Amino acid sequence: MRRAYFKNNWVAALVVTPQLLIIFIFFYWPTSQALYWAFTLEQPWGGGNEWVGFENFRYLLSDDRYWHSVWVSVVYAVCTTALAMGMALILALFADRQLRGYKGVRIGLIWPYAVAAPAIGLAFRFIFNPSAGVASYLNYAFPDFWNPVMNGDHALTMVIIAGAWKQVSYSFIFFLAGLQSIPRSLTEASAMDGARVMRRMWDIQLPLITPTVFFLVIINLTDSFTDSFGIVSTMTSGGPARATNLMVYKIYEDGFRGLDYSGAAAQSIILMLLVVALTFFQFKYVERRVHYS
Amino acid sequence: MIERTPILNIVTHTILFTGLAILVVPIYLVIVAASQTLPDVMAIPAKLLPGDQLIVNLKAAWVEAEFATKFTNTLILATGVVVGKLVLAALTAFGIVFFDHRLRMPIFWMVFITLMLPLEVRIVPTYAVAANALSPFQSILDVTGISWLINATTGVEVALNWNLLNSYTGLIMPLVATATGTFLYRQFFLTIPDELVEAAKMDGAGPLRFLREILIPLSVTNMAALATIMFVVGWNQYLWPLLIITDPAYGVAAVELSRLVPNMNTTGGDIPNWHWAMAGTLIVMLPPVAVVILMQRWFVRGLINTDK
Incomplete structure (x- = not known):
């Protein structure tokens, strides 16, 4: 532990205060x-909030629309995570061979991280538009083949593809870093023993980056639950018929369009618990069970 | 590794090329649409080669979305987030690493917990706070009875009010209130040898002088990494500006972009101006992508060290 400290605690208080104030x-x-709003209900004619206990939650949990939103969010989170991580992992494993053109490939796989969610949403909404661009041709050939404006499943698929596209780079960067932190002596030793490239990937590299895999599963799931607003808002606005009404978007709709603060707060609390549970799970189990050495 | 694998090399190149194509083709299609006229964009079968209208469309989108104002605002927002983050995080990490006081770990945990809940999940109450940033203090005064006391003794009614809606402060502050950078700085500060602190003390440097003349110059690479990430994050903000900015004079680029194409559920059969919208998409994408490509080394490093 560190031995040399400064003794002037007034300075310490001074330097941490701005951050603590803003955080507070x-x-x-x-x-x-x-929390307060989630357990109270605003009176229709003013006069403060009335304590209602778990009433807001009870109402929420008996609402089919809410469960539908949860279901859609889970589908979205699992699909984007699986798609993005699967693609990122394969690309990182092969990019890590560092053949000719490696630097170009790396930058080519990293830049999408910087694209804003609404830009991605708009781009994919155009590309998958049933009456313009590429998809229109498919519809011309096979009528009603693809219509995310009317068909909920199509809309959800479209949102998932856009979401996965957004996440690939992040996972790729971490997978590549994980692969490059594997001691070279290990791969060299197995090469001497006659293990070819694919065999080394399967038996040496993949097992050694399992910690990265678990870390990314949690991060990607959390991100899909919380950071999907930009895409949904620009692509589908939660429609058609609530088919893409993800939890974050529903909170926004209920809170700011419907002005139902208590309901939105209760939904926020549930989403918070979900995110905290995921983080906790990561700290408690994932980091402990998977070892490098 | 030194071994001849001609077939596998071809497979490797094919896989990587496919991956690149999956990421690049959507943007290629955006560029194509941005360089055509609207009838060409709507043509069936789709025209997959760029037209000659790119400059015209970029100009039209720039004017239509008032990007001149929005870009300035977005730049202010991104710079504010970068500077705020760099300064606050450095100060906090300095305060919890180099001082010996009992609150070090509690403060560290208080800051660390903010990593868990992103702005999106506490968006409704944060909006209420932005409408009056002093409301926490007002409530505390009310609950503790201090406002009643002040009112009774001096006759002054306590009504603290500081509205942050439609202001740069309101845009920036909540985005700065997370632990991202503090963590990065802390890890770096912990690697600084004790001897350096002792030497500085021996030479008569106080804590602030030590921070200014030794720590800050040493952490330039860390700052570059953090700045790159925070710039991208700041530039790409969407939900928060969408909520708190109603005055177009403070609008940011990402929000304005989404307004170029009307909501599909409310359009009465009108064809959106896709060629302008795609040109706008290119304009909004460009700055952060350029920053990431130019600052690649620092960006990757920062991303991996900050956990986001």
């Missing part, structure tokens, strides 16, 4: 407000 105002206070 914009993190801890809103989070506690969410």
Whole structure:
């Protein structure tokens, strides 16, 4: 542990205060407000909030629309995570061979990280548009083949593809870093023993990057639950017929369009619990069970 | 590894090329649409080669979405997030690594917990706070009875109010309130040898001088990494500006972009101006992509070290 400290604690207080103030105002206070609203109901004619206990949650959990939103979110999260990570893993394994053109390939696989969600949403909405662009040709050949504007399953597929496209680069960067941190002596030793490239991938590299895999599963799932607003909002606005009404988007709709603060707060709390549970799971089990050495 | 694998090399190149194509083709289609006239964009079968209208469409999108104003605002937002993050995170990490006080770990955990809940999940109450940033203090005063006391003794009614809607402060502050950078700085500060601190103390440097003349110059690469990521994050903000900005003078590029194409559920059969929208998409994408490509080394490093 560190031995040399500065003794002037006034300076310490001074330097940490700005951050603590901002965190208090914009993190801890809103989070506690969410709890307060979730357990109270605003009176229609003013006069403060009335304590209603778990009533908001009970109402929410008996609402088919909410469960539908949860279901859609889970499908979205699992599909985008699987698609993005699968693709990123294969690409990282082969990019790590560092054949000719490696640097170009790497930059080519990294830049999509920087594209804003609404830009991705708009681009894919155009590409998958049933009456313009590429998809229109398919519809011309096979009528009603593809119509995300009317068909909920098509819309969800489209949103998932856009979401996965957004996530690939992030996973790729981490997989590549994980692969490159594997000691070279290990792969060299197995090469000496006669293991060819594919065999080394399967028996040496894949097992050694399982910690990265688990880390990315959690991060990607969390991201899909929380960071999907930009894509849904620009592509489908939650439609058609709520087919793409992900949890984050529903919170926004209920809170800011429907002005149902208590309902939106209760939904926020459930989403918070979900995110915290995922993070906790990662700390508690994943980091402990998977070892490098 | 030194071994001849001609067939596998071809397979490797094919796989990597396919991956690149999957990522690049959507953007290629955006460029194609952005360089055509609207009838060409809507043509069946689709025309897959770029036209000659790119400059015209870029100009039209630039004017239509008032990107001149929006770009300035987005730049202010991104710069604010970068600077705020760099300064606050450095100060906090400095305060919890180099000082000996009992609150070090509690403060660290308080900051660390903010990593868990992104802005999106606490969006409704955060909006309420932005409408009056002093409301937490007002509530505390109300609950503890201090406002009643002040009112009774001086006759002044306590009504603290600081509205952050439609302001740069409101845009930037909540985005700065996370632990991302603090963690990165802390890890770096912990690698600084004790001897350096002792030497500085021996030479008579106080804590602030040590921070300014030794720590800051040493952490330039860390700052570059953090700045790159925070710029991208700041530039790409969508939900928060969408909520708190109603005055077009403060609008940001990403939100304005989404307004180029009307909502599909409310369009009454009108064909959106796809060629302009795609040109706008290109314009909005360009700055952060350029930053990531130019700053690749720092960006990758920062991303891996900050956990996001």
